[in-house]
Amino acid sequence: MLRDKIEKLLLKVQKPSRYIGGEHGSVMKDKDKVDVRFAFCFPDSYDIGMSHLGMKILYSLINSRENYWCERVFAPWLDFEELMVENDIPLYALESLDPVKDFDFIGFTMQYELSYSNLLNMLSLAGVPIWQKDRGDSLAPIVVAGGPCVCNPEPFADFCDIISLGEGEEVTLEMMDLYNEMKKKGSTRHEFLVAASKIEGLYVPSLYDAEYNEDGTIKQYVPKEGAPAVIRKRIIRDLDSVFYPDDFVVPFSDIVHNRAAVEVLRGCIRGCRFCQAGFIYRPFREKTTERVCSQAKCLCENTGYEELSLLSLSTSDHSDIGGIFTELLEYTEDEHINMSLPSLRVDNFSDELLEKIKRVRTSGLTFAPEAGTQRLRDVINKNVSEEEIMSTCRIAFEGGYTKVKLYFMMGLPTETDEDIVGIAETAQRIVDLFYSLPDRPKGSPSVSISVATFVPKPFTPFEFEPQISYDEIKRRQKLLVDSITSKKIKASWHDPEISILEEILAKGDRRIAPAMYEAWKSGCKFDSWGETYDFGKWMAAFEKCGIDVGFYVNRERSYDEVFPWDHLDYFVTKEFLARENKKAKQNLTTPHCRLKCSGCGVNKKAGGECFEKTTCQI
């Protein structure tokens, strides 16, 4: 039995409870009594994957169907992976401890580019052919991928049978129902894939041939066997009534986000031009206050968690955020539950809101101005002004906070040295502000600025833009360091090499796949972890496969170029993205959706009005 083999190794590895399941909330079923088994794989460690909300939603949803069983699978950490390979233990699921290769579906959620190599590694550990074309004609296992990164799935499309676009609450069950039917009929993998391609939201890469122009750009994707030319993403029309778990799997060990979490809204009204999530999750939809609060209480009671979090892209944009806070703060205080509030915007951060947040003890505040000057903030449509940043910091300092953390990006379109120096100057003005306040708290201020290299992403107005070169990133980083004169300011940044890798994986096409395979073969996995990340191996793999990294990363694209993701419909139109790109270059902002509809195209695709009051009718 696999279990005995596993247990013999567990005491030799770090945090063994990650590999044996049995947590509160994990769902056990009799495998002989279920029709379809789904192995939900997160291509990163347990500690990261168990923090992910989407997985919890789909896990509970699938398991709510008596005849379907969804189990969890995570990438084993390096120490355990080595022992698994040595002892012939294949990748297994945490509930039944059965091998993943025996499941009907192997689903991956693609959350960030640097986890792509783990998809290959996990398929390999499972003993499943890595390339889709090698999987033969037997129906199972079907490898399916979803999550935000599948808005450009082309770099890993050749490893997947199906790509699920958009929100999974409806389409996952539709896909499993179809499978269940065809499994009973004894259908082949190919027959199932052709049938699945007719379900809206399911993209079957093997039914499309990619054709390229002589200059290396995409000519077109040619569909075969009746697959649609354009594949539309799926959305949930009414967020208020969509399935939401009433219980979570509660890990034994501590993980990154170990708490009850309620999603309060989906989509974002803001339209920050660098932000992929802000476009691919449109339209904006929110849950009612009543629903948010009842789901929060229900989850707290069922999980026993001592921490509650409200999740969304921008929680303070909920139209009744005050009402939600008031009710939940009262509840959580009585129950000894801490409330954490990520994703708050600087501009609607009122005294009253801060007063409520202060009741939830935190040591510092985090803001994301993203750019160092007003001009550049206008370019990226981050409609936050210097005065708003300063007034928020004043409120925070007067409220007793001394630590402020600011997030910026470097390498944004149209960025000049002035904008880089502006980052340091903004931080300096916050330090000066602190000392100018008569009511400042004791001690000295600490302003951390965290600077990421900008990675232009598909389905944003900056999808046409190149990433700045490695040498230029280095030069601008040095300029920033030289511009900081106060010891109260601490700057940190991401390794620019990582941003280059993110960019090529984010904007690549199917020709990237062989290089990804090579990189994995040469040992690349857990690329977001310092332990294994090796840029040199990736670059060697690109070179070996004849991939010109600059073509993907540093090339400006014209508005009429066909992109690898153009056959996928995420509802925002390319015309709108091009329009926004042009406005960006004229330093012009676009008001958020509540002020004025800017015609992104989502409302038409979603079948009517897209805005909140009428959400239910779309």
Added chain:
Amino acid sequence: MKKLRARFKKKDRAKYISHLDLYRFMQRTFKRAGISVWYTQGFNPHLYIMFPLPLSLGYESDCEIMDFNINDDTLAPETVMEKLNEAMPAGIEITEVYEPEMKHTEIEFSHYDILLTGAPEINAENFGRFFSQDRIVIQKKTKQKTMKDVDIKPFAEISECSDTDRGLHILMKMPSGSNASYNPSLLLGAFYKFAGAEAEFAYVNRTRIVTGDGRDFR
């Protein structure tokens, strides 16, 4: 407020819950069970739960001890036990809840039921020879984090040692009090060295926690 003590089993997949994680695990179980437990009243109120005797990661137990205080004096200990067990995942089971009768300092020894599998050298004869040595010196970490040599022989009591079809079966009593505390793994490690082989797997189950005069700790 009423002080209560629970005895619980830690078995199966739950044996991989570390001692550090056990506090949070129990806190969440109390919440799920809907039992109002006493919080410390300081600046940073936290749930008061106390485990007098840690259990090594990977060991099973029939008799772990947890102390806590409930706010509702009228709640019967049996009810507390029922509610907790309903909220507990498989592997942990409360077997008794009662008002504490003894102080933690009265704990002196633990009994262990051990099965060592998977290696022919790990047998009763070898263990007999091993244990008949005059001295069995092991290295033990001191409180100052340095290592010191200790003769563990006088502390270990072996009441059974026999070969079974699953492996070598040992019943052992070891000090686990505030004055002296020795983990069975220390003795097993020394035995592996002596035998020149390691058991493929060591099943260790704590069966009793007892006082100096051999009574069950209550």
